[in-house]
Amino acid sequence: MKLERIGAPNFDLELTLDSGQTFHWERYRGGFAGLIGDRAVYVEQQGSELRALAGSAREVQRYFALDHPLPDICAAFPDDPAMCAARDYCLGLRIIRQPLWECLASFITSSMKQVAHIRQMSRALRQRFGEQRVIDELELYSFPSAARIAQVTEKDLRECALGYRAKNLLGTARLVASGEADLEAWRVLSDDELRARLCSLPGVGAKVANCVMLFAYERLRAFPIDVWIERVLKERYFARKRKVTAQKLREFCDSYFGEHGGYAQQYLFHHARKTTPRRVKKRAAGKAARLSQ
DNA sequence: ATACAGGCTCGCC
DNA sequence: GGCGAGCCTGTA
Numbered sequence: 212m213k214l215e216r217i218g219a220p221n222f223d224l225e226l227t228l229d230s231g232q233t234f235h236w237e238r239y240r241g242g243f244a245g246l247i248g249d250r251a252v253y254v255e256q257q258g259s260e261l262r263a264l265a266g267s268a269r270e271v272q273r274y275f276a277l278d279h280p281l282p283d284i285c286a287a288f289p290d291d292p293a294m295c296a297a298r299d300y301c302l303g304l305r306i307i308r309q310p311l312w313e314c315l316a317s318f319i320t321s322s323m324k325q326v327a328h329i330r331q332m333s334r335a336l337r338q339r340f341g342e343q344r345v346i347d348e349l350e351l352y353s354f355p356s357a358a359r360i361a362q363v364t365e366k367d368l369r370e371c372a373l374g375y376r377a378k379n380l381l382g383t384a385r386l387v388a389s390g391e392a393d394l395e396a397w398r399v400l401s402d403d404e405l406r407a408r409l410c411s412l413p414g415v416g417a418k419v420a421n422c423v424m425l426f427a428y429e430r431l432r433a434f435p436i437d438v439w440i441e442r443v444l445k446e447r448y449f450a451r452k453r454k455v456t457a458q459k460l461r462e463f464c465d466s467y468f469g470e471h472g473g474y475a476q477q478y479l480f481h482h483a484r485k486t487t488p489r490r491v492k493k494r495a496a497g498k499a500a501r502l503s504q
Numbered sequence: 505a506t507a508c509a510g511g512c513t514c515g516c517c
Numbered sequence: 518g519g520c521g522a523g524c525c526t527g528t529a
Contacts, residue, residue, distance in 0.1 A: 231510070322511040328527060329510085374525025379512080416512050437510040480510080 212253065212347055214262035217271055221281040223303025224256040230481045231326055232307055232426050234317055234333045235354070244349050247274045248310050251344035251351050264346065276305045284431075284471045293447035294475060297482035304481060306425060306474055311394040312387060313354040314427035319383060319414040320376050321422075328372075335371035336360075361388035379414025386412060402430055425473040434464045434472040443483045 228236045228243055236245035242255025242262070253264040254271060263271050272278065281303070288294050320332045333354070340359050341352035360368070361384040368377035386392040392412060397405055405428060409420035417436075424433035436444075441460065448463065449455045468475040 318510095323509055323524085324511090324526085325509055325528075331527080369525085372526060375512090375523090376525080414512065418511060422510090435510085439510060484510085 212264050214253075214255075214264055215268055217261040217263055217268050217277075218259070219256070219261045219275070219277055220259045221303055222256075222259070222261075222275065222277060222305060224254065224261065224275070226301065226304050226481075227275065227307060230301075230304055230477060231484070232477070233309060233314075234326065234330045235337065237349075239347075239349055244346060244351060246344065246351055246353050247271065249342070249344070249353050251346035251349075253346055253349075274308055276307055279305055281305060284474050287469075287471060288475055288478075289467060289469075291447075293443065293479065297475075297478040300482045300486070301478045304478060306431065306477060308429060309427045310354075311423070311427045312357050315383070315387075315394065315409070315412075315415070315419075315423045316354065316357075316360070316380060318419045318422045318426075319380050319412075320373055321419070322376060322414070332372055332376075336368075339367070339371060357384045357387035360384035376414060382413035383415070398428065402432060405430070406433075421473075425477075431471050431473045432465075432469070434468060434476045436460060436464065436476075437480070439483050440476060440480050443479050 224243065233245075236243045239253060240255070242253060244251070244253045246252065247265070247270050250266050250270065252266075252271065255262050261271065261275075265271050285298050288298055316336075317329065317333060320336075321329050324332070337352035337354055340355035340363065344351045344353060360380065363381075365377045365381050368380055371377075373380060383392070387394060392408070397408055400408065402424065405424060406417070406420045409415050409423055410417065415423075419435075421433040421435035424430040425435065436457075444460055444463070445452075445455055448467075449460075464472060464476070
């Protein structure tokens with residue numbers, strides 16, 4: 212393989228790909244293989260450089276958001292213990308720029324699923340309905356377009372283990388394929404208008420809409436609140452409060468974390484997910500089980 | 505085995 | 518308009 216060198220200071224490839232933003236990159240040789248849009252890419256990290264086999268270095272730079280001023284963004288985080296711990300843990304984690312449809316579709320399938328499950332569904336959809344791309348000695352499959360998914364049946368999607376998500380994905384694919392939901396045109400909308408449009412799609416609520424805004428539409432204020440973040444916020448920012456409503460959390464996040472709230476969220480999220488000891492989770496589950504007997 | 509996951513939606517109050 | 522239950526499936 213003949214690899215191209217791409218300068219990538221303040222970037223950690225593995226950390227970024229393992230932070231729950233995207234669900235299809237595979238470890239390959241010393242790096243990762245995946246697709247950027249329709250193009251197969253191999254990329255590995257060597258210190259502050261990437262070595263890539265890709266059609267275009269610009270696409271790689273853009274996808275991994277190497278232009279984001281990461282040190283400035285991190286320096287502007289609120290100065291509190293939870294945030295500082297997350298910042299130190301997540302050095303080089305970037306919010307990437309994904310294709311709109313792929314990101315939207317992936318997060319529609321993510322509801323009530325762990326990362327491992329989401330990856331399986333993504334793989335099944337790609338292998339059945341995507342287009343094959345070969346890179347080095349590896350066969351990859353692109354994420355099927357909305358038009359392609361709009362052609363298949365709910366049963367086909369259920370065979371990809373989507374369960375009740377099949378109906379939502381199909382419904383949204385049809386709206387996008389028909390042009391009724393024009394994802395590209397929505398780029399010009401304000402955050403609030405964009406969120407409202409996204410939430411009008413089947414299978415998309417506030418959480419999924421905020422993920423798509425953050426990971427595809429480059430809305431760096433967007434702050435998805437899932438069960439992990441909710442736990443972190445309640446423990447670290449509302450420790451003494453008894454009752455914290457969803458709306459209170461929402462208002463707090465939007466005002467406290469500010470302009471780059473999405474980055475703050477991703478750092479808090481990843482830190483919590485990777486440092487919460489497994490045995491604590493198990494113990495909590497076991498305790499609940501015993502209590503219910 | 506069986507509870508539970510990185511939610512959305514609908515029906516009930 | 519807030520709250521709870523149901524929805525599918527793979528994993529621990």
